[in-house]
Amino acid sequence: MGSRLTAQQSDFATAVRDFAKRECGTRERREELTRGGREPHNPTIYGMLADLGWLGVCLPEEYGGAGGGLADACVFLEETSYGLVPAGGFVTTVITAKAYERFGTERQRQEVLCGATRGAVLSIAMSEPAAGSDVGALRCRAEPRADGGWLINGQKTWISNAHIAESMLLVARTGTSGDKHKGLTMFHVPMDTPGVEVRGIETMGGREVNDVFLTDVRLPADAVVGEVDDGWRQLMAGLNHERLFLAAGMLGLARRAFDDAVAYVREREQFGRPIGSFQALRHRVADLATEIECTRLLVREVAADCDAEPDRLFPREASMAKLKATETAKRVALECMQMMGGYGYATEYGMERHLRAAVVSTVYGGTSEIQRDIIGKSYGL
Structure with a gap:
């Protein structure tokens, strides 16, 4: 394909x-x-x-x-x-x-x-106050109970959609070996479980992320998803999906910001002609269109490769797709705001909302810096 x-x-x-x-x-x-x-x-x-x-x-x-x-x-x-x-x-x-x-x-x-x-709606809870990019440093603790179940205590933060979710996939520490990437386990946690408290975090983008507090949360033995102490490997197996999905969403946002700005510069007149006819803006439009098309080709090619070999990890390629799409969306929205002048900042036109959504995409799901580090390491550096 x-x-x-x-x-x-x-x-x-x-x-x-x-x-x-x-x-x-x-x-x-x-x-x-x-x-x-x-x-x-x-x-x-x-x-x-x-x-x-x-x-x-x-x-x-x-x-x-x-x-x-x-x-x-x-x-x-x-x-x-x-x-x-x-x-x-x-x-x-x-x-x-x-x-x-x-x-x-x-x-x-x-x-x-x-x-x-x-x-x-489902949610996944990994990040903690002291464990963001370094997920292996998480401290939320799951302790085995005498009846075979689990007792959970800890805090998660920046958890997207926890306030509207029916359940969340919780990653907690079950082992304390020397390797921080060992001893992590996934748990199925319905959001109405006693001891689970969700508090919203106000951001520029509105209500999207939350703190989740877990206080003496009791889970049955069959709440474990996968294998006990094998959560890190299981998380790594899903990175193709997470990074590709985020990349695809930002590709769509970049396209939208671009089309909105092009429609504006075609109609907005200054000095007796549409501002898009000036070389400075025309060339900027050309550069952004090229970047969006490069991003589209990359995202679709990586998705096709993942579908062709569903059991293979593509850490380099998935990180490239996420990095390219999110950074492109941020650049497109920022430059489109500049092309629209003061109207780019007005809520009437929506470009400022596109920019807010694009900027945060370079942070969640693994920051751009983390993606670059993964890509660099894949070359033995």
Whole structure:
């Protein structure tokens, strides 16, 4: 397939694009759906996506999914992001669901994957106050109980969508060997479990991330996802998915910011002609268009490679896709804001919101600095 979409994927992209235009195609409608941009996830819209069968785009058919691959999910993410569809719960949900697909028990898969295809939001909890980029330093502790269950105590922070999730995939420390990457375990935690407290963190992007406090949380023995003390390996197995999904979303955002700015500079006149006709802006548009196209080709090629070899890790390529897409989105939004002058800062046009979304993408899911370090190490440096 390479970087080209199949006929089926092209039709799917068109269908998602049409949905976005129909259901949230105006600024007024998007403001209504997101409470003025403060809520990036709208349950009604998300339910409609579930009814269309799109939320299970890359999940197995036996759990209500469509049985597609990563490339199909990337098409969905690119187009929903471009169309500004308020489905902010999808990325964490599909990342989490893929972990259950690989490592969960059949009972866990039935509960979690079927729930995800029906519209349930899932969250994954790794980061802590002292363990962000260095996930191996986490301290949230899971201790075995006499009845075979587990007792959890600790704090997680920057946890996306925990406030709207039905359950979260928690990574906690179960072993204390000398290697910090050993002794980590994944747990299935319904959000209504006694002792789980979610507190929102206010950010420029509205309500998206949270602190999660776990105080004497009791979990049954079958809450373990995968193998005890093998959480680090299991996390690494999902990095292709996480980084690609984030890259696809930012590719869509970069396209949207670019198209909005081009529409503006075609119409805005100064000195008797459209400002886009001036060489300074025309060349800037050319450079940004080229960067977006390079990003598109990279994201689609890596997705196709991952689908062709689903059991292989692509740490270098997935990090390249995430790094390129997020940094491109940030550059595009910033330069488009500059081209629009004062109107780029006005909430009326939305470019300032594009910029806020793009800037944070270079931080979450592994910062740009971490991605560069991974890529460098892959060359033996």
